[in-house]
Amino acid sequence: MSSIERGYGVARILRQPLITLLDHSEQFPLTLLIAPAGSGKSTLLHHWEALYPTRRIVRLALDERDNDPPRFFRRLAEALRGVMPGFDITWYDPFLKEFRPSGSSIAESMADAFDRIDGGLHLVLDDFQHIAAPSIIEVFTTMLEHPPARLHVVLATRNYPTFPLTRIKLADKLLVIDSHDLKVTIEEVHHLNIGLGGQALSAENADHVLAMTEGWLTGVKIALLAALESGQQALQGFSGNQAEVVEYFGHVVLKGLPDSLRQLFLQSSIFEYFDGAICDEVLQRSGSALLLEDVAARELFMLPVEGRPGWFRYHALLHDFLQNRLKIEQPDLIEDLHRRAARYFLAHEDEDQALRHAERSGDQALFTSTLERCFDEWIRYGHFGRILKWSDQLPEELIHGNYDLAAPLICGLTLSRRFHHARYYLDELKLNLEPPTSGRYADAYTCTFLELHLQLFQHDTDFFQDADLELLLQSSGHRDIRAFSLAMIAYYHLQHARLDLALQLATQARTVLQKLGHHFLASYAGLIIALSHRQNNCLLEAMQCVEAPFEDTPRLTPSWTLWATGKLVILYEQNRLDEARLLCEELLPLVNAASATEVIATVYLTLSRLQHHFGEFVSARRLLDKLSNILKLGNYERFVSQVAHESMRQAVDLCDEPRIAALAEQFNLAEVVRQAADKVPDYSECRERYGLAAVYWLTHQGQFAEAGALLDSLISELNRAGIRNRALVSEANLLVLKARDQSGADRMKALKALLSRFDLYSVSRGIFDEAPGLSELFRDACQSGLLRPPEAYLERFQSIIEQAQASAPTPTDPRSLLTNRELEIFNCLLRGLANADISRQTGTSLTTTKWHLKNIYSKLGVSNRTEAVLKMSPNLTFVP
Template identity: 25%
Template sequence: MLQTKFYIPMTRPPEPTVGLRTGFIPRPHLIDRLNQGLAGKLTLISAPAGFGKTTLVSHWLEQVDRPVAWLALDQDDNDLARFLRYLIAALQTVHPIVGTEVLALLQSSPLPPGRTLLTLLINDLMAVSAKSLLVLDDYHLIDTAAIDQALTYFIEHLPPTLHLVLTSRADPNLPLARLRANRQMSELRSADLRFTPPETAQFLVQMTGLSLAPAEVEALDRRTEGWIAGLQMAALSLGQRQTEAVTQFIEAFSGSHHYIMDYLVDEVLHQQPVEIQTFLLYTAILDRLCGPLCEAILRGTESLDNGRDISPAPARPDAARAPAILAYLEQANLFIVPLDQQRHWYRYHPLFADLLRHRLHQTYPAQLATLHLSASQWYEQAGLMDAAVQHALAAQLFSRAAALVEQVASAMIQRSELTRLLTWLDLLPVEVIEAQPLLGLYYCWGLFLSGQIEPAVTRLEAIEARLEADDTHQTADVQAHAAAMRAYLMRETGDLASTITLSRQALAHLPRQDSLLGAMVALNLVIAHYLQGDFEPASQLLTQIIATGQSAHLMANTLSAIYLNAQLLRAQGHLQQALQLCHDGLALVARHGWHNSPAVGFLYVVLGDLLRETNDLTPAADYLAKGIDLGQAGGHPHILIAGHVWLARLRQTQGDVAGSQAAVRVAQQLEQQYKVSRFWPLPSAANDQVRLWIAHGNLAAANRWAQASGLNRVDTPITYLDEAAYLTLARLRLAEGDVEAAEPLLRRLYQAAAAAKRNGSLIEILVLQALTLAGQKRGEKAVSTLAQALGLAEPEAFTRIFLDEGAPIAELLRRAVAQGQHAPYALHLLNALGETTTAPQPLIEPLSERELEVLRRVAAGYSNKEIAEELVVTVSTVKRHISNIYGKLEAASRTQAVAKARELKLL
C-alpha cells in the first residue's frame, strides 16, 4: 500500500524555511462553515481545479479537535476491493481495530457484495465511541458505479461519531438532493472558495513581495475571478519582473481559466532555468515523485537525442541532482505538494501536472515511451507493481505490461480485485494475451469469478485449442490452471469423473504459494467426491482444507469446508462429530472475529439443521435465522437455499404448514433465479416440496413429480446424488399404500448405502423399511428392522428421523419397547412424540409376537377357546402363552396382565 495516500498535506512547512513564500491565507469564515457542517453526516467541497479545496481542508484539520483519517484517491482506486482496502487502511490510522473482518473477506473470491462488507465496517465503527473525521480527497477520480453505490450505503448508515468529508472537482454520483433536504450535508462550492479582493491583495503581497496598486490588484482579481491557481501562477510570473513591467503584464492576459493557465504556465516555465523546465516536463508523467524515481527517469533519457526543446539552449538535468531539484521546486512554490513529513514523496498540483503533460506531448512526443519505461522499471524494482503496469501500458509496451500483470494476477484474484485486473487485460492486444497462455487463463478466472461464464468458457476453449496445436507453452502452471478451470466447468455440467481427474491434475502441478487456487481446486474435488458418495477421500481432503484454510486465513474456504464436512459426517451417521465440528467452527469464528461474515452463514444453517435432528428446536431456529440473515446480507444463494429448505423442515416439525410451504417456495425461487445446478452440496428444494405434498395429502402433485423425475427405472444404479429423490419416491409409494412398490426401492437404497457405509442414510432407509414391513403385516420383521435403525441412531441421538414419521412409527416403537429392543431409546422417542408422559420400566424378557397377539385378544375379552379358534392353535397352546405372559408381566390374573400391558404401552 502507498502510505503517502494517508498523509494529510500541510498548509505550511513545519519549520520556517528561508526564501519560501507560502502564500497561505487564513480563511476563518470558511473554517466556521466547515465547523458548522460537523452536525451533519457529510461535507462536500466541490469546485474545479485550482480553487484550494485540499489546502482549505488541510488548514481546517489543523484546528479540529478530532482524529482524522485521510485518503487521497487516484484513478487506480476504481476497483471496489481496492477502494475498500484503502478506505479501511485509512480508518485504521485512527481506529486500528476497525475493518479487520472486512479485510479478511476481501481475500475471498468472488467478492461479497459491497453492502455486506460495508455493513461489517459500519458495525465496527459503531463500537467506536470517539468522534473522528474521514476525508476522501479528489473523489472526482472515482467513476465506478459500484463504489458510488457502496459509498451511498455507507453515508446512509454512517455512525454518528464519524463525519465524512469529500473534495471533488465535480458533484459525485451520490443522493445529494436527499442529503441536502434532510440537512445531513453542508457544502462549499467555487463561489465560496474564490478569493475576495482583500484576500487577493494579501496573497499577492505574500507571494511577490511587491506593493501593487489597488487598481492592479483589482484587475488581477477581476481577470482571475478570485481563482486561486490563476492568482498563484500570476504571482510566480510577477515575482520575476521589474516594477515597471507589472502593469503591462497584468493587462496582457484575459480569457478562460484554461487559456489563462496555459499562458501563465508558458510564462512561468520560461522564467525557470532550462534544466528545471526539462525536469518538470520529464517528470510530469508521474502521479507521485521522489528523488530516486526522478533520477531513474532522467537517466533513462541519457541515451536519447534531445530533440526539440522549449528554449533555444537545451540543457539536460543532471540525474544526480533530482533530489535537489525537488527541494528547489518546493522552495520556489512551483505547484509541488509534499506527501510526507520527511519530504521524500511529492506530487504536482493536478492542474499544473495536466498542463505540463500537455506541453510534454507537444514538445517531446518521441520520448514518452522511454520516460514511461524508466518509470515502469523503477516501480517494478521497488515492488510497486500497480504503477509499473500502468506506465508499461502508457508506453504501449504491451509485452512488458502482460508480463507484469501475469506476476500480480494471482494475488489480485485472491484480493478480489477483478475489475482492475480485467481492465488491464482488456487494454492488451489479443495477440499478446494469446502468446501467454497463463495470462489468458488468469483472464478466464477473472471472467468466471465475476460471473461472466460464457466469455470464460470461450476463452478457455481457445487456449486449450492453441495448447493442443503448440505445446511449447505447456508449463506446470499453465497445465494446473487449465485443468482447474476446466474442472469447475465439468462439475457444473455434472461430469464428476472428469472433475475429479482434472482437479487432481491441477493440484499436482499448482505452485505451493498459490494457496487460494489450491484451496478452491481441493474444495471442488471434495464436492465431486461427496456427490458421488465417495466419503473417504472427501473426508481426508476436507481435514486438510480446514487446517490449511485456518493457517492461510482463507475464511470462506474454511467455513465452506466445515459446512460440507458436517453434512458428510451426518450422512455417515456421525451426528455428534458433526455437531462438535460445528461448535469448533463457532470457536474459530469467535477467535477471528468473523461473526458477521456472510460465509459464517454456511456454518449457522448446517448447525441449525443438525440441532433440528436432535430435536433441539429453539437453538435450531436461532441458528437458521442467523444463517439466512447472513446469506441475505451477503447475497449468497447457496446459503439461502440450504437455509430455507432446512427452515421448511423445522416449520413442518413445529406444525407451521403455511410457514414450511413458504420457506420451500423461497428456496425453489432462488434455485431458479441463480440457475443453481444440482451438482452442489445442497438439500434439494424440489424433494422437500414433494415431501410436504405427501405430508399434506396432495398425492396427485407428488405423483406428477414422480412421473417427471425418471426415477422409476429398476435397472438404474442409485447414486448418492439421487438418494434423497429415491427416498422421497419411496415415501410417496408408502403414502399411497403401495408397499409392494416401496419395498424394492428401499432394498436398492439399502444396498447402496450399506456398501458405502453411510449409516446416517441407513437409519432413514431402515425406518421406511420397517414401515413397509408393517404395511405388509410382517410385524416381527418390522420391529427387528426398526431395532437396527435404533441401534445406529441411539449413540448419536438421531431423533427427528423417527419422530417425523408420526403415528405409524409410534406403534412400532411400542412394540420395540415390549420386546426390549433398545427399549430406553424407543421410550425416549415415544416421550418426544407425546405418546407417554412417564417412562415405565421395560420388561426383562420381552413378549414374543405370538404372545402379543394372544394378549390383545385377552384384552378384548376373548375366552381361551375363542383365541385358539382365531389363531388356529390348541387351547393348551393358548394357556401356555397366557402363562408366559403372566410371568413376563408379573401378573396373577387377566385383569392385572391387561393393566400392566396398557401401562407399558403394549396395547
C-alpha cells in the first residue's frame, strides 16, 4: 500500500470559521450544508457537535436504504427517543405491517411533538441526497412551511432537496452553507500540510494547490500527500498527470475495473460532461447508462452535474489523468472521437460543446462549417454574447471574407452596442468586391443591409436621411435580408412616431420572421407593435400583444427579455407597481449584458421612476446617470431627451433647487422655450420631451404663462402627428396649470372636456405621473360626484386617488394652519413668484425661504408648489 493510500483521509483540520457559520443554524428553522463528496461535510458536523456537548443534537447518517419510508421514520424515531426518552413518537406505529399514513398527517403529529419539548433541538440528517421518497419529502415540505419554534433542521447533502424552498427563502428562514463556503482556504492548506507532516509551503505552492484542486478538500490532501513523497517542487507541476496522482488514481479508480468500464473511463474523458446516450453514440458502444450508474455508486471521482439528472463530469485531477492515459493508449482514436462528439452536440443543440470538439478534432473544414451553423442559430435566438465570445477567440482571417461568419457577427456587435467593432468588420467585408455565390448570407445587398443596420442602431433618429430602406425590400434576393429590413423600417417609423406605418410593417415583419425561424427579431417586431399601441393610447391592444408571448417564451432568454420589456410597460401603466418593479429588477442584468438601446432605455427609465415612487431617490437618480453614460456610446438624442424629461420631473417633485437649475442649464431649456414658437413640419420626440422638461421647470419657477404657451405649442404638434398618448400628457399638464386660476366648477368642466376627447382608460399611471396635480383633480371630481369612473378603473387606480386624498384633503384656509411669516411667503407663492423672488420680496435668505416652504408643504399635506396651489380654495387671496 502506498504512502498516499495510507495517509489519505487521516489528517483533519478544525475549521473554526465554518463551525461558527454552522452554529448560526440556531437562528434558522432549516440549514442546508450542500457540497459534493469529499468536501468535508461530515467532518464539519462531527467537530461542530463535539464543540457544543450541551446542545441537544439528534444526528442520523443516511444511506440509500433510508429512502424507504418505514425504515427512515423508524430510524428517526429511535434516534429522537435515544436523546429524549420522553419524546412523543405516536406518529410512528412500528406494529403496522405497512407504514403508510399521509405525509401531512405525520408532519402535523411530528410538529406537535416538537412543540411540546423543552428547549431547542437540532435534527441533523447527513447524506440527505439519498432521500427522494415522496412521503418523506411531503413530511418535510409540510413541517417546514410552519416550522416548530424549537426545532432546527440541518441537512447535509450533495444536492438540493426536492421539497420547495421558495417560501422558506422569502421568509428568511433558510441558512445555506455550500461548496463555495467549504472550499479550503490558504491558511487551511498550511494547517493541513502540517497535520500530514509536511514542511512549510511557499505562498506560490499553496496558491497552485488551491487552483488545481478548486479548493476541494480531498484533492488538496492528495496534492499534499504527493508532495510528501516527491518534495514540494512537485506542486508547481501538480495535475492529474503527476506521478503520485497517477499512482493514486491507478489504485483507486482504474485498478480492478473490467475492460468495458475501463474503456468507458478513458474514452469519455474527451467530454467535459456526459451521459449514457452520448457515450453510446460517440464511443460507439451500448449500455453506458448502467455502467455510469455503477461508477457513480462507487463514487470514483465522477461527480453529478447539478440540475442535469443522469449527467456526470470527472473531477479536474481525474480528468487530466484520464486524458493523458487516452493519449498514451489510444492516440489514433482521439480525432475521430472529437468529430463524432461535435456532430452529436450540434444535433442536440449544445453549440458550445460542438465547437470545442470540432476545434479539437483538427478538422478545419468541420470547425468552420460548425461555426457558420452556430452563428446562424445564435443570431436567430438573439444569443449575441455567444457570437462575440467565440469571435474573440478566432483568427481574424477566418472571419474576413466569410459572409456567413461576418454578417451574424456584425449584427450581433451592432445590437450589443459595440459599434466600432461592427464598423471594423463591415469595412473589411466590403473589401471583398464580389460577394459569394453560395451561403446563408450570399447576396449582393448584404453589405448594404449591414451598413443601414449599423447606422440605424448607432444613430437612432439621426439615422442618415438618404438611406433608401425600401431598396432592400425591392432589390435584395435574400429573404432574411428582406425580413430584417421590414423590421428595421418599422422601428424607424416608431422612432419618428409614424405609428400606423410602424404597426403595419412590424406586424408583417413579425409574421415573416417567425416563419423563417428568426425568433429574436420576431420578438423585437412584437415589442415595436406593443410600443406603437401604447403611443396610440391603445393599452388593451398592447397588453393583448404581449401577454401570451411573455408567458410562452422560455424565461431569461433574449426573446423573453423583449417580451418582458413590453410586459413591464403594461404593468406600470396599469398601476401594478410592485410587479413592474420585480420584473424591472429581473431584466436589468439581462439588458446590460447585450440588448438594443430601446430596451435598455425602457427598463432603466421605468425602474428609475418606480424607485422614485417608492422613495428611493438616490437610487433613482443614479440609474438615470448610468443610463446617460450608456447613451454616450452612440448618437441617441431621442433617449437623452427622455432622460432629461424624467430627471427634471423627479427634481421638481423633490423641489431640489440645485438639481433643477443644473438640469435646466445642462439641457439648455431656456433655448427650448425660446424655440417653442417656431413652426416645425414634423413631430419630434426630442422636442416634446425637452419641452415637457421645460414645462416642469417653468411651472416650478412660477412662470405659468410661459409654461402654458409651451404646452399649447406641444399639443398642436402632437395633434398634427396624431400621437394621442403624448398629446394627453401635455393636455393634462395644461389642465392642471389652468386649474390654479379656476373655480371648482370650471376645473371640473375642463376635466370632463378632457375626458370627452380621450377615453377614461387612456388616463393611465404614466399620465398621472407626468402631469403632477392631475390626481387631485380626479379626486375632487370623484368626491363631488361629477365623475363616476367604472369600478374596475377605481380599483386599478385607487392608490393614486387615495394618495391624493391623504396628501390633499378638501381645500383649506391656510390662515388656520400657518404662521404670519409663512402666510406672507405662501401669498408670494400663490402669485407665482420663484424662490429667489420670494426671498427678495420678504427680506429673507434663500435658505430660510426654502425652510419656510418645506414647513408650509408639511402643514398643508402637500409635496410641491403645484399641489399647494391646488390645495387652496378657488380665488382665495389673503394678506397676513
